[in-house]
Amino acid sequence: MFINIGFGNMVNSTKILAMISSDSAPAKRMIQKAKEEEQLIDATQGRRTRAVLVMENGQVVLSALVPETIALRTKEGITVEKE
Numbered sequence: 001m002f003i004n005i006g007f008g009n010m011v012n013s014t015k016i017l018a019m020i021s022s023d024s025a026p027a028k029r030m031i032q033k034a035k036e037e038e039q040l041i042d043a044t045q046g047r048r049t050r051a052v053l054v055m056e057n058g059q060v061v062l063s064a065l066v067p068e069t070i071a072l073r074t075k076e077g078i079t080v081e082k083e
Helices: 025-036 067-076
Strands: 002-004 010-012 016-021 040-042 051-055 060-063
Touching: 002 067, 016 067, 025 040, 025 051, 025 060, 051 067
Parallel strands: 040 060
Antiparallel strands: 002 010, 016 051, 051 060
16 A cells, blocks of 8 residues: 655555654665665655655655654555645
C-alpha cells in the first residue's frame, strides 16, 4: 500500500523499516552518508526535513511531514492528502 509523504510523493508503506525525526546528529549523519552513496531521495520540495524514512533497500527518504503524521497515514491507510 502506498502512502502520501507530502506534496503528492508516495512510498510503499510495507517497505519502511524506520521513521525517525531529522533533528538528531545520528539522523543527520545518516542523511549525509545516503547522499554520498546516492541512496537519498529528497521528497521535501524545498521545505524543512522533519522525517527520515529508512527503506528496506537501504534508501533514505526525506519528508517535510512529521513522523507522527506519516505513521497515522500508514495506520489508517490514507493515500491522498485531504484538501
